[in-house]
Amino acid sequence: MKITDIPKEEYLAPGARACAGCPELLALRLALKICGEDTIVVAPTGCMEVITTIYPETAWRVPFIHVAFENAAAVASGIENAMKRKGKKTNIVVFAGDGATADIGFQSLSGAIEREHNILYICTDNEAYANTGKQRSGTTPYGASTTTSPAGKYSIGKPEEKKNMPFIVAAHGAPYIATASIGYPFDFLKKVKKALSIKGFKYLHVHAPCPTGWGFHSKDGIKIAKLAVQSGLWTLYEIENKKFKMNYKNKKIPVKDYLNIQKRFKHLSDIEIEHIQKRTDTSWEELLEHNNKKILI
Amino acid sequence: MDEIRLHGRGGQGAVTAAEILAIASLKEGKFCQAFPFFGPEKRGAPVTSYVRISDSEIKTRTQIYNPNYVMVLDPTVINDPTVDVVQGLDDGTIIVNTKEPIEFEGQNTYTIDATKLAIETLGVPITNTVMIGAFLAIYDNISLDSVISIISERFPKKLADKNILAVKRAYDEMKKVVV
Amino acid sequence: MTLDYNNIIIGGVLPPGTSVENKTGGWRTYKPIIDYENCNSCLFCWLYCPDGVVIVEDDKITIDYDFCKGCGICEVECPKNAIKMIEED
């Protein structure tokens, strides 16, 4: 995909109340360009829902619905069936945050995947409950200090690993699962396009740094997203019809280059960073193995 | 108003039998209710179901405490410590599926070897339609024809034919006893 | 946006794109300025702008200052160093 292939139409109006430099909003804006006007958007509660729809202002130029926090996939299931009744081929796209995907909305997501609804579910992962004050979520990475996993004298921040949502979705047997990063928009948009061409439940997990929650300057969101990928802390791959394929294999920087520039990791000692480096290396090797075998399990 | 209680075991069709009797009574222009004892019973557990049949609108939704008829679809429930087949029955009528002669004091007792008849006619020991046939020989308010037409509506043809045969044979057999 | 209480749609339904009433340009501390000498219209600033406030017309880039929040992503992502963030007047 070239830059000139990206449609000029803007389906998100300016005036949304996202923090300056919000990469998550960018993910929505770009994905919508590929989805086009014949799209119904479902969003659970979260930053993106709140900042785009504060009455009487909405940024959405496509039909949009929000109902609750934990049920976007179920709401989308109903919409898909209603559209079937109407004989319409409208794209049904969910934009959900990580909490609404991996935690509170996990049950309805799992049910919707199992029922094989024809939905594109895009999780924009900023690795915390950014909307409510940056509390830890299931996808907050090891060692990150959040308001509910604060670093302290007796705490290294979140002591547990990040929940691996794409693999969990893959275990459901969905026809298309992919990870993406807002630092690599062409790869991301290619995946949105491919996903829309596939029938069934499609899951895209997009890494989207949060300047406010992670503690970095508003201008650095894209840069940090790229560093996550280059350090191997976030990986780009797709699983199409159970075939595993890595889309970025050039791990070239140490994790500390990514961690050290974010406030949420500032407290980490060399020992902790070394631990994260080792674990990242191991995961990377595993991923390469999947890639070589072209299968996940 | 007649109140009928049916005892069986899960899987023998006591609930269906109650429903067939109730729906058949509708054909006779009666008012009716049929309901199971409301519980999470599984296959093999004792099951109780109830029927009310009345000439006028039924103004009650309580359980049935004093039936005037009892049907026992399975002989083993008589000795089940959790079941009292004659509870609340006072000078009533009880029809029992049994090979052995049995008498309940103070009640009009009728017996039929429904299990044998069911195996002969249906090929399985599901006694509900046999017991309906036997009951109709004693009970005047529902005709054999009404029950037969309900069975024809409710079951696929082959199964319906077998069950109709079961009802008729039980009816004829019981008629020999009833004077 | 002032609320017209006489014309509330049932259930709080909103017509599309009304956020254009919310001029987020006022949030800015620093303002992106394009150096057209160096700009080669690669469109990266347009691509990466979260709020979609980079306007492309006949390959010419302008910034909609009514809405630009001044995040600075365009400055960082511009491969030609053709965008500078300067302090707002």
Added chain:
Amino acid sequence: MQGMTGHMAVATAVKNSSVDVVAAYPITPQSEIVEIIAKFIADGEMDCEYIPVESEHSALSAVIGASACGVRTFTASCGPGVALFHELIPCASGLRLPIVTAITNRSYSAPISIWSDHIDALAQRDSGAIQMFCESNQEAHDSTIMAYKICENKNVLLPAMVSLDGFILSHTVEPVNPLDNETIKSFLPELDLEYRLDSENPYTIGPVGGPNIYMELKYQQEKAMNNAMGTIRKTFKEFEEITGRKYDLIEEYRTEDAETVILTIGAITTTARLIVDELRKEGEKVGLIKLKVFRPFPKEELKKILSRFEKIGVIDKNIGFGSGGIVAHEVKSCLYDLDNKPIIKNFIVGLGGRDVTYDNFRTIFKLLGDNNSKEITWVGVNL
């Protein structure tokens, strides 16, 4: 006339009301409603999408999504299932979606109980759904059809809940005269939702409503609920015209010259009729009031009717712990500004499926006659 369980009566109403999308999760004693619907669809008797969701929460969520697209929807649940989707009833109401839900009333855990009482539905009293209770399977069938007509009215647009007592109606076969698809079509116009999810008119549904708009939207809901009262009356009348079956917000039974009446909702009303007949034979001046519509609460009618009596026994098949039965709260509050207030006693009966017997009603009337009896009495409980 056909013999039908409450399940079949409701499922048949849903089938013949041309419902487009059904989403449901099984729970005793609701399951058979949706099993029957699933079978109707499987056998080609019903043209409808059925979403076998993974929870009640998702059931209501899915029909909210479908309803927001402007199609007719249905779900059903009871007891803990209603508690689980409780969050979404105010959402359906706030989004002004005419979703019909059948509740086969079941008690709340713990202890776990699959049996019937009314706490599941009554605990939703402030959720913004129209609520009707049914005494018979015929009424459950008819109310389901009427619910669509009421809640789809442009002046209403609220979800509706039709309650039928679990097991006592849901599992009982009794005579029902169902309406066919043609008759329902002539009574129930096609759903026409103006604001829906449609890419040709891309509305935003469900925005964040701050303090600047929340109250106005709640006021709209309240107004719609008040409008529903008139719509319900009109719908009952129209229904009577085509079927001959008469329903009222409040039904009076043998209240002529009565001094003492009891007030009931749901299936226990039937047994109450019998005891009133018996006591009348014995020369007692007693009667019965059946409350069919609980939301909107028919305050004015009830006030007018109840002011005629000296003593009223409100029978609650639920308990609002520390405060008596829920129906009694509502009844008492609507009589507050009467000059001559009747004496009101509250009787708690039938929790968790405890049979509400003929003798229970005799006890209730006896206690009503006793000026020294307690304000709230649990009847049929072993103390």
